[in-house]
Amino acid sequence: MKKVITLALSLIPMVSDAALPPDVSWQTNNHEPLFASPDAKFGGTFRTSIDSFPQTFRTVGPDGNGRFRTWLLDGQPQLLQRHPDSLAWIPDIATHWAFGNDNKTIYMKLNPAAKWSDGVPLKATDFSYMLKFYRSKDIFDPWYNIFYTEMFDQINALDAHxxxxVFGKEMDKEDLLYFSHRLKPRPEHFYKPNQDANQDGVDDNFVRLYNFKPEPTLGAYHVGDIKKGKSITMEHAGKEWWGYSNRYYQHRYNPEKxxxxxxxxxxxxxxxxxxGDLDAFALGRPELWYDKTNSAPFQKGYIHKFWGYNQTEIGAGSFWLNTAKPQLGDRNVRKGIALALDIDGLNQNVFRGDFSRKPQGLGVGLGAFTNESLxxxxxxxxxxxxSFTQAGFDRVGADGIRVNARGQRLSFAVTYSNQVMTPQLAYLKEQAKAAGLELTLNLVDGSSAFKYVLEKKHEISYHSMxxxxxxxxxxxxxSENANKPQNNNFTNYSTPQLDELIMKYRSVFSTKDKESLSREIQQVVHDANVIVPGVMAPYTREGYWRWIKYPDQPMQKKMEQLMTISGLYDLGLYWIDADVKKETQKAMKKGQAFEPVTIMDNQYKPR
Known part of the structure; x- marks a missing residue:
């Protein structure tokens, strides 16, 4: 890994000395390897799909944490980035960073070229407004209210850029970088708080006013044409997008729409x-990769297949057990459910052995933060x-399902969001009967499913974060989030022990201590059996029409997907070759074929 370059203040005269400590030392890093291809071509429209129209275009407040958020906010620029392979800190919105002497303060120098997608220049005050915005009660989002009040003391604009x-507690330098690098500003000019609103700078009717009014972005793409219920078009800021002044963004995000x-x-x-109505498609499901790709477009080489391994972090989840629901508050019941779910059989019989079992429910691949013993x-x-007998379900009904002395059946509904999951859950449902457990399938369409789970209506939810x-x-x-709607405590589980560990985790100074507490928290949650870990795939499998091109080295270590098929999480390395598209369409009309193509990128395959 290349060393970060340190620059003396005298070399960067943009900041007033009066606003900064006299000995501040700026750092940047423009020497990591590039990962985009200089052969990339700008232009064209990339076509993909989603399974439901978003509940809102807000990214905070009720329903603001839905799937479409990845397009609106999560994939957009932030203060700093991690290089996707070396993991070194690299510039993003900020070009330089420096540390104060109090272990609480970090300074960021913003790229002066940065502009919002509506053409308004980014201002340093957009970051101080961000803090005011997230603390406002008018956004109706307690998580943001609490986190941004407790984590940050203040965010000040020292000059225009x-x-x-200033954080609310002391942290080591790595934590200062980590907890500041993901900050994304809010465009103060867009919200134009009305003069009669509270003094928090956010309109009293924020939730209603901005429900379907997407805000400007700093990214290459912003929401353009909207056909409600039918389609959404993300439009590029153009070849003059400010991000291209950053060497790490050059030759990326190439489709015009x-x-x-x-x-x-x-x-x-x-x-x-x-x-040919969509340009790429996720082929993670085995029946897609192995069976449905035997069709003519694949065999004639019009559509190519790609399998690339990565080493990305795996998030929490699989089966979330809602302890607020009857019977699920009993640990013996939860343990019994975990023992009755044939996840390994699911992998072998439905997923054809391509996946691996998650070791625990709170995520893996997080380095020393992960408890590897679980x-x-x-x-x-x-x-x-x-386990069920210990919980009182000590008899079997005529239908083979266990019951307790009060005649209550051992039956729980599993909520899920997509029809493609039905065969997976149907397999588990049949296997669970051997333990006298009934699982009923509760399919709730798309974004409505996440809303259903956020409102804690589920018994068991099948999803990952x-x-x-x-x-x-x-x-x-x-416990602050237990038994309350619109937050991510999907299990409604909390204990005084967990509260204490979590608050220590948030407050400790050193990264090493934080890692130790993380492993301890994971052990406690694991022992509670509130999340049953399912399967995971350390790779992406995608199909794409042959006019889609990408770099000779497609995958990076922390690259989730090659193409934009489920949000702006990808690195935007692909492009559309208009000449190859014409060639392909001409060949199809004439019945001509190309050689079938399957690309395997094993660089990051586990050894």
């Missing part, structure tokens, strides 16, 4: 892909029966 971030159609059924979406409970119907390089536990397991 320099900010001072990304058109996202709403296709509720994934099998129907795949047919659209085969016809192992999932195996499928064991007899052990499950023993994304993950940052460092796990966050307060939102998932602190």
């Amino acid at each position: 320099t900010i001072e971030i 990304i058109r996202i159609r709403v296709i509720r059924d994934q099998d129907i979406a795949f047919k659209h892909f085969e016809k 192992k999932p409970l195996p499928y064991d119907p007899q052990a499950a029966i023993s 994304g993950s940052a390089p460092r796990p966050q536990y307060w939102e998932y397991f602190h």
